[in-house]
Amino acid sequence: MEDFFLRALLGGAGVALIAGPVGCLVLWRRMVYFGAALAHSTLLGVALAFVLDINTTLGILAVCLCLGFALVALERQHLWPSDTVLGVLAHATLALGLLVIAFVKALRVDLMGYLFGDILAIGNADLIYIFALAVIGLAILAIVWRPLLSMTVDEELAAIEGVPVIRVHLVFVSLLAVLIAVAMKVVGMLLILALLIIPAATARRLSKSPEQMAIVAVVLGEISVILGLFGSLRWDLPSGPLIVVVAMGFFIAVLAASWIRSVSARTRRPESEIVSNP
Amino acid sequence: MIVSEGSPERLVEIRNVTVRAGGREILDHVDLSVSRGEIVTLIGLNGAGKSTLARVLLGLTAPDEGEVHRIPGLKIGYSPQHLQRDPALPISVRRFLNLDDRHHETALKQVLNDVGAAGILDTPLSDISGGELHRVLLARSLLRHPDLLVLDEPLAGVDVTSQSDLYRVIGDIRDRYHCGVLLVSHDLHVVMAATDRVVCLNHHVCCTGHPRSITSHPQFVSLFGKQVADVVAVYAHSHDHAHDAEGHPVPLDEAESRTRAANASGGD
Numbered sequence: 205m206e207d208f209f210l211r212a213l214l215g216g217a218g219v220a221l222i223a224g225p226v227g228c229l230v231l232w233r234r235m236v237y238f239g240a241a242l243a244h245s246t247l248l249g250v251a252l253a254f255v256l257d258i259n260t261t262l263g264i265l266a267v268c269l270c271l272g273f274a275l276v277a278l279e280r281q282h283l284w285p286s287d288t289v290l291g292v293l294a295h296a297t298l299a300l301g302l303l304v305i306a307f308v309k310a311l312r313v314d315l316m317g318y319l320f321g322d323i324l325a326i327g328n329a330d331l332i333y334i335f336a337l338a339v340i341g342l343a344i345l346a347i348v349w350r351p352l353l354s355m356t357v358d359e360e361l362a363a364i365e366g367v368p369v370i371r372v373h374l375v376f377v378s379l380l381a382v383l384i385a386v387a388m389k390v391v392g393m394l395l396i397l398a399l400l401i402i403p404a405a406t407a408r409r410l411s412k413s414p415e416q417m418a419i420v421a422v423v424l425g426e427i428s429v430i431l432g433l434f435g436s437l438r439w440d441l442p443s444g445p446l447i448v449v450v451a452m453g454f455f456i457a458v459l460a461a462s463w464i465r466s467v468s469a470r471t472r473r474p475e476s477e478i479v480s481n482p
Numbered sequence: 483m484i485v486s487e488g489s490p491e492r493l494v495e496i497r498n499v500t501v502r503a504g505g506r507e508i509l510d511h512v513d514l515s516v517s518r519g520e521i522v523t524l525i526g527l528n529g530a531g532k533s534t535l536a537r538v539l540l541g542l543t544a545p546d547e548g549e550v551h552r553i554p555g556l557k558i559g560y561s562p563q564h565l566q567r568d569p570a571l572p573i574s575v576r577r578f579l580n581l582d583d584r585h586h587e588t589a590l591k592q593v594l595n596d597v598g599a600a601g602i603l604d605t606p607l608s609d610i611s612g613g614e615l616h617r618v619l620l621a622r623s624l625l626r627h628p629d630l631l632v633l634d635e636p637l638a639g640v641d642v643t644s645q646s647d648l649y650r651v652i653g654d655i656r657d658r659y660h661c662g663v664l665l666v667s668h669d670l671h672v673v674m675a676a677t678d679r680v681v682c683l684n685h686h687v688c689c690t691g692h693p694r695s696i697t698s699h700p701q702f703v704s705l706f707g708k709q710v711a712d713v714v715a716v717y718a719h720s721h722d723h724a725h726d727a728e729g730h731p732v733p734l735d736e737a738e739s740r741t742r743a744a745n746a747s748g749g750d
Contacts, residue, residue: 231570232571350582353571353581354582357565357568357578358562358565360540364540364542364558364560365582365626367582413573414571414572416572
């Protein structure tokens with residue numbers, strides 16, 4: 205196996221490990237659009253990192269964190285509905301990012317790489333970032349998991365029961381921002397949300413408890429990364445989109461299974477009525 | 483701690499509290515207190531500020547004016563009016579009850595039994611009925627062994643017989659857990675019989691008093707039965723004022739003449 209492919213496998217596996225539980229929380233806490241807004245801002249991070257001559261991942265991370273905190277502050281003020289705030293800032297930061305890139309003539313940005321990811325170009329430094337994120341991220345999640353679940357069920361109830369709701373929310377937003385900044389390499393800014401939410405959404409239909417859903421999401425994410433990568437090698441297809449399509453395949457399979465189950469349940473019912481009415 | 487000799491421990495006391503929103507006074511110099519072992523029923527029309535007052539008491543809303551005193555370490559059990567159940571989150575009743583702290587299996591069964599919702603421990607939270615949800619929320623607040631129980635409209639969407647059932651449960655809980663209870667209700671006339679004090683709110687405290695038993699009221703008994711009549715009571719409002727169109731209190735005679743004037747002009 206080639207080195208670059210092994211690095212891609214390891215990197216993808218590391219991202220899927222943390223994307224599973226975080227993706228579940230994004231679904232439960234209704235933060236899909238919030239995550240998308242963060243992802244849209246990453247291009248501005250790339251541009252600013254070049255202008256300021258700092259590490260690209262660091263630039264992306266700084267912009268993601270700033271936007272995340274700004275969004276939380278704006279949402280709490282209730283001046284506009286939360287989806288309005290998200291829509292405004294997501295696209296404004298994207299436009300700003302594109303403008304900065306256009307201004308800096310020397311910046312030859314591989315735009316496609318940032319939009320759709322370049323998992324095969326993952327370097328050793330990226331691998332260190334990804335696994336540091338996975339380990340530290342999972343440790344943080346283990347600490348805030350229970351309060352986050354309480355807040356997801358009812359934020360006021362959690363507050364009365366002594367959960368520091370704003371602090372816990374900020375911890376989760378930071379984790380989401382870091383994940384998006386680091387995972388951008390794997391599937392790119394346009395598809396990172398897919399890697400977060402599609403396995404989690406599929407896992408929902410297969411789970412009875414929050415923890416089970418997180419674990420199933422991790423497993424589905426890992427399989428999608430592995431199948432997607434081998435598929436892209438075999439048929440020479442872009443790996444990021446293929447990973448997402450594999451994840452989508454599981455989603456459709458689960459959807460089809462639940463349709464078949466409901467149809468067969470409906471067709472079985474008349475028979476049982478006949479049996480009970482001789 | 484605010485404990486005066488001979489009287490029961492005053493768990494929470496709100497003095498002269500005013501809350502404003504959008505230039506309007508939601509709460510206008512309101513006083514309210516709940517002592518240990520006391521059941522206070524807070525009544526008022528929709529939009530009278532009941533939930534805001536409960537939120538001030540719970541510490542969720544900071545008052546613009548006035549003081550809120552709680553005894554140190556006060557443990558509050560809260561049962562909200564609504565709980566948005568999210569189908570995206572797979573969670574059983576058992577897990578929901580265990581969310582803030584892990585409880586022993588026997589404790590869980592006991593508390594569900596206490597609130598009359600036994601046998602639904604392993605049902606998904608999204609599959610239980612609205613009435614069962616109220617009971618589960620009550621159970622969850624009880625598991626904390628609260629000093630003060632705040633129940634926001636626990637009877638919303640519950641039929642009359644189940645209502646009297648729940649009233650009996652709440653009365654039992656007060657006796658068994660020896661906690662103070664604040665019950666928020668939009669029913670202006672029929673309250674829980676075990677209520678020690680009724681506070682009628684319309685942005686300010688309109689009146690406060692003791693409910694009168696209706697067990698003897700033959701019409702009510704024939705309509706709902708002795709079972710229900712035993713646990714509910716009527717509250718006779720004794721207002722010394724009325725409200726104008728903006729909800730501001732006005733003296734009774736003035737309000738009467740205004741109404742008469744309005745009727746006269748509207749009639750022609």
